[in-house]
Amino acid sequence: MSRHWQDLHSPASRASLYLRAARKRAISGDRLPDDGLRCFIRVQPGNLSAYRKLCHFPDDGRLPGTYPHVMAFTLQLQLMTAPGFPFPLLGLVHLYNRIEVLRPLGGIEGLRFSVHAHNLQPHAKGGTFDLVTEAEDGIGLLWRETSRMLVRGLKLEGEAAAPAEDEPAPLQEATRWYADSDIGRRYAKVCGDYNPIHLSAASARLFGFPTAIAHGMWSKAMALAALRGHLPHSGYAFEVDFRKPVRLPSEVVLSASEAGPAGALRLDGHGDILHMSGQWGPL
Template identity: 75%
Template sequence: MDRHWHDLHRTQGLSGLYLKAARKRSITGDSLPASGLHCAIGVNPQRLQAYRKLCHFGDDSHLPPTFPHVMAFALQLQLLTADDFPFPLLGLVHLNNRIRVVRPLGGIGTLRFSVFVDNLQPHAKGATFDLMTEAEDSLGLLWHERSRMLCRGVKLEGEPPAVDTPEPLPLGELTRWYADSDIGRRYAKVCGDYNPIHLSALSARLFGFPQAIAHGMWSKAMALAALRGHLPLSGYEVDVAFHKPVRLPSEVVLEGSAVAPDGQFRLVGHGDLVHMTGSWHTLHESSRPA
């Protein structure tokens, strides 16, 4: 696909983007736009420090592997609320998230981000697409993210693609934490993600949830902070699938396999309810994005 890029000097304000998202409630098409956004975004030291504390990352010279997602969040929203994007932002479901750390995330002041959508596929409940985010420094690609999103109600021809299930590895408890009732509001304050399903029981009920639920990317960040002894400094990817949401408040347990170049983990709650499954893999040169 020949992609048309829009170069931005800055991202739009979140309040305006949320107002735009609230106005769009219907599906307006069944194909993705062939456009993307470029923007240079600087690291905010105060936000970074608050994020480290919120997600239990250590205070070192490298960005947490999930922090570029936070940096690019407004740019992603700007793409998903653009007039040529066919699906309403409210109601999209985050099914899967894969992050690749291509080179060490150290000594960073500003990154050049690229965001676009790709890979529209039929799904049993509608259609999925991939929200792609890439971060570069002066030497080239540094970090890459694919967020697979579900839009219910989209009608596409064809069958959903088959999903490969890896052979499970033995898992043991690594840590556990308590997701308190206000973690959604605290995450939103730091990261800007004010989806109503995360903020309170009252706002979550408007979207069919009996309680507020934790942000999936907070759960992933907490898991990666706990797995830092399992992961190299760079040259790896972490892929997670989000299953049952973490209702607030609740306690969750992180289970993981042994330290190795490749491994698996999962986040479980009361009654062995599975909230998230994931894996990490060492990147070989042939598997790194060009």
């Protein structure tokens, strides 16, 4: 596919994008546009400091591996709320996330991001697509993210692949943390993701959840911060499947393999609820 790139001086305001998202509540097509967005985005030191504190990353001179996701979030929002994008933002479900850190994320003042969507596939509950975000510095590609999103109720031709519901193997506990009732609002303030399902029980109930749930990318960031001693500074991939949502408030337990070039992790709640499973390995 020949992709049509639009180069931006800066992303649109989040307020205008959320207003656009609120106005679109229905699926308007079954094909992804071949458009992509590109933009240079600077690191905001105050925001970076707040993110490190929120997700328990040390200030070691490098960007946390998940932080480019935060930098690019508004650009992703702009792509998925564009007039030609066929799926409503509200109601999308984040199923899977993979980040690749190709080179060390140190000494960075800004990055040139590109965002596009592709790989539309049938799913037992609708359809999925991949949102791909890449970041470059003056040398070349530095970081890549793939987020798989579920569009519930989408009807596509073809046979849906069976979802991977296998139970990951037991692992040794690495740490545990408490997800308090306002973590969704605190994460939103730092990262800009104001999806109503994360903000309060009242707003979450509008989308079928009995209580607010934690952001999946907060859980992933907490896991990456806790396991940073298991991973090299670069040349690795860190991927997770989001299973059952973390209802707020609740305690969760992170278990993982021993430190090494490759390993596995899982995030569990009380009552044998598996919230997240994943793995890391060299590129």
